[in-house]
Amino acid sequence: GAVVSQHPSWVICKSGTSVKIECRSLDFQATTMFWYRQFPKQSLMLMATSNEGSKATYEQGVEKDKFLINHASLTLSTLTVTSAHPEDSSFYICSASGGGPKAGTQYFGPGTRLTVL
Amino acid sequence: AQSVTQLDSQVPVFEEAPVELRCNYSSSVSVYLFWYVQYPNQGLQLLLKYLSGSTLVESINGFEAEFNKSQTSFHLRKPSVHISDTAEYFCAVSDPGSSNTGKLIFGQGTTLQVKP
Numbered sequence: 001g002a003v004v005s006q007h008p009s010w011v012i013c014k015s016g017t018s019v020k021i022e023c024r025s026l027d028f029q030a031t032t033m034f035w036y037r038q039f040p041k042q043s044l045m046l047m048a049t050s051n052e053g054s055k056a057t058y059e060q061g062v063e064k065d066k067f068l069i070n071h072a073s074l075t076l077s078t079l080t081v082t083s084a085h086p087e088d089s090s091f092y093i094c095s096a097s098g099g100g101p102k103a104g105t106q107y108f109g110p111g112t113r114l115t116v117l
Numbered sequence: 118a119q120s121v122t123q124l125d126s127q128v129p130v131f132e133e134a135p136v137e138l139r140c141n142y143s144s145s146v147s148v149y150l151f152w153y154v155q156y157p158n159q160g161l162q163l164l165l166k167y168l169s170g171s172t173l174v175e176s177i178n179g180f181e182a183e184f185n186k187s188q189t190s191f192h193l194r195k196p197s198v199h200i201s202d203t204a205e206y207f208c209a210v211s212d213p214g215s216s217n218t219g220k221l222i223f224g225q226g227t228t229l230q231v232k233p
Contacts, residue, residue, distance in 0.1 A: 006160070032219060043207065043223045044161075093160050097219050104149055104168055104213060106221055108161040 003027050004096050006109035013084055014117055020080045021112045023094030029074035030096035034106060035067070038091045050077055074098075084116045119144045121210050123224035131232050132200055138193040138227045140182075140208030148210045150191040151221070152182055155205040164206070167191065168213075203231045 003026040013019050023033060032051050036044040048064075050056040050071035058064045066088075068080040077096075081088055091113055095106040124139040142148065149168050153161040165176040172184040182193045191208060208224040 002163075004160075034220075043226050046220065049220060091158075095161075095221075104211070104219060105151070105163065105166060106219060107163065108153070110160040111158070113158070 002096075002105075002107040004030075004094065004107050004109040006094055006112050008112060009110060010113040010115075012115045012117065015085050016083055018080055018082045019084055019114060020078055021092055021094075021114075023077045023079070023096070023109050025075050025096040025098070025107070028096075028098045030077070030098050031074065032097050033071055033077040034095045034097075035069060035077075035079050036093045036095070038093060038111075040091075044093060047079075081114065084114070086116045089114055089116045119148070119210055119212060119222045121208055121222050121224035123206075123208050123227045125227050126225065127228045127230065129230045129232060130198055133197050135196050136194065136198050136202075136229065138206050138208075138229065140191045140193065140224055142189050142191065142208075142210045142222075144189070144210065144212065146212055149213050150182075150184055151209040151211070152180070152191070152193050153207045153209060155207065155226075157204075161207065164193070198229070198231050200231050200233060202229060204229060 005024045007022045035047045038044050047062045048056040048058045050069050056069035071077040093111040095108045097106045120143045122141045130136045151166045152164040154164045155161050165174045167184045175181045180195045206227045209221045
């Protein structure tokens, strides 16, 4: 299969603090990882695309200094929400794609529920 | 630019009845097509995909979808639904030839509500 994990599954933090979310591909090498945000009853909104060893490419309207993305290895990408505020509360989902049989398909993690008080 | 339209936001259906979730896309190039399912408070699970070859693709749990190039559609069907099929279903498209490394464009989602 193609297993992608996220940690933590949920997090509650105070306004002004930073939160790091990890995304790991467990059984394949992810050359590209994607970070999405999903609001209740809505579709996924792509925030950024990251390739291993390169800077992430952010979608229009996404603040790169607020949502820091690091893709340091072929199995790990992290999203850090800096100076979080209540409006950053959301469901964050990562996905990963790789080469070979995994090429052309994104495999999603279980998501992280962020609540900022 | 590519876009995906899921024509129904909600589809209520009784258990064991057939269901069709509609998906249309617009693209000037060849595409890859996907259906993902999302259960409450979970991530997305790949249901099935069309990359090339046979236009009819099937999943292991009884769903199927047919790629219709002339109608630019990729509707999802199941002949007999179960209560456990209640979930949100997303149709997505990507451009295999782009430099966007497999970027997905999602539809708005369809909520399938299976009633006993």
